[in-house]
Amino acid sequence: MEIFGIPIQAFLGQLLLGLVNGSFYAMLSLGLAVIFGLLGIVNFAHGAFYMMGAYVAFVALDVFGLNYWMVLLIAPLLVGIVGVVLERTLLKHLYKIDPIYGLLLTFGLALIAEGMFREFFGVSGQSYPVPDLLQGATNLGFMVLPNYRAWVVFASLSVCLSTWFVIERTRLGSYLRAGTENPQLVQAFGINVPMMVMLTYGAGCGLAALAGVLAAPVIQINPLMGSNLIIVVFAVVVIGGMGSIMGAIITGVALGLIEGLTKVFYPEASNIVVFVIMAIVLLIRPVGLFGKEA
């Protein structure tokens, strides 16, 4: 069976790969959007935290013999703590000044993290085994579905939707949204805003680390993986507009799929298709697909 002259197996395989990438875009742009909303900082270090998550998984297995499922819990916690410490020591000095300094500071932090991981682990890629439970593939009749990839899509979309639920539908989320609108007023109501800001940053970083752990078995782990990804995620965020959580999720997944399709039909352009779409969106609707008119 063929679609546009391409074997359907290859077509669906690329589409699935696009969906996997799209889930990572969704998780990372979600974290960026939440952090930007509350802290007013565009977190360049987000890619570095994603990279750290993958390395925590690698080291935990290699040195401590901890399995995948434990790392799924440990890595976000560990990286989240790193995030909290950075927020308390460095980022909090920047809330009252131009947000571009936040971008520059986190850029510096990303350089430091990358440089150190390069020194310790070298530039060559490390591979991480697929956990036993998720090895192999399921034959769906029309295609063979690798179990681990299906798990990645399922897990990350569940995490994204739970985050959306927490922010949009719970009391805690209402504090967060209120803090985004007017932190002074929320503080006046007796809510500990600095604490909330700190934990939000930690949670956003943890989310990036979780994406890193999920990605570890399907990619080569290397110190530069984060920065290369974060630039694409920035484009995703510009396309979606940072105002909406659901917007970030949908845009992320959709762009992953489009990238996958481009790999099938015109592989040379697959690296740049997201940037081209960004340029087009900016020309037609500068605030982004889900952004609010300023």
Place this chain on the structure above:
Amino acid sequence: MQTQQTTLTHKNHQQALLGLSICLALLIAAPFIGIYPIFMMKALCYAMFAMAFNLLMGFTGLLSFGHAAFFGAAGYTTGLLIRSFGWSPEMGVLAGTAIASLCGLGVGLIAIRRQGIYFAMVTLAMAQMFYFVFLQAPFTGGEDGLQGVPRGELLGLISLENDLSLYFVVLAVFVAVFMFVIRIVHSPYGQVLKAIRENESRAISLGYNVNQYKLMAFVLSTAIAGLAGSMKTLALGFVTLNDAHWSLSGEVILMTLLGGLGTFTGPALGAFTIIGLQNFLADQVGSWINVIIGVIFVICVVAFRRGFIGELKHWMTLRNKT
């Protein structure tokens, strides 16, 4: 009071002129007092690059996180034209500058549709697109880049193979760019740019077509960045993907910030510091250099936002007041 003010600015003006003359004398003397001319040329090219960035960031308030794309685009153009098509160096450099400003026009038209932090993200993403184009295009030499670009003869008269003669050409271009930036900033056009930096809505309400001014500033800045990239290719004889990588876009921000954002001499000073540091430390610390650059970045942002020249100016105003 009025006269006192005038004499004060007059005195400052004289001091600044004196400082600049000393700097120029040092730059002219540098190759004769044992400083490696290749290093000086490299530093001057990055200094021009930082001045280009500063024109945009320091005087217009637009943070471009993708300036390396223009530096690299011009470098590739110059390298290709001189090496494969036998163009003369001056035509190669002019063509590189022209291509960079054309790219700047294209990217600028898209990027100025968003402000502030989004502008930075858009330029970063557009620059990454250029990077992938350079990576895959057949004429850029992929991972190897273009090596062995000949220097040729300036206007068919002066051979540039001699490091010293090329050094003085680079220095002349540098001085021209320096004066050009001062001229732009002090022109009525430059004053409008400053107004946009300080308060964009107000500039709009005063009837200025802000987007047109911003686009013009972007194109000017990318043209100078391109000139710097072309000169660097000519001076060092190669251009690689590093010249278009986002890490270089970050480095030029750091150079400007370290030297002093929105000052005339700061970006050049910052460029000399960073290039000198990289040169000096490369043999001793290996890849730790990236960590060191990152640490300087963090320190600059948290505690040293005025930069060298900015701090100096601040200190002098404080002293003059008392």
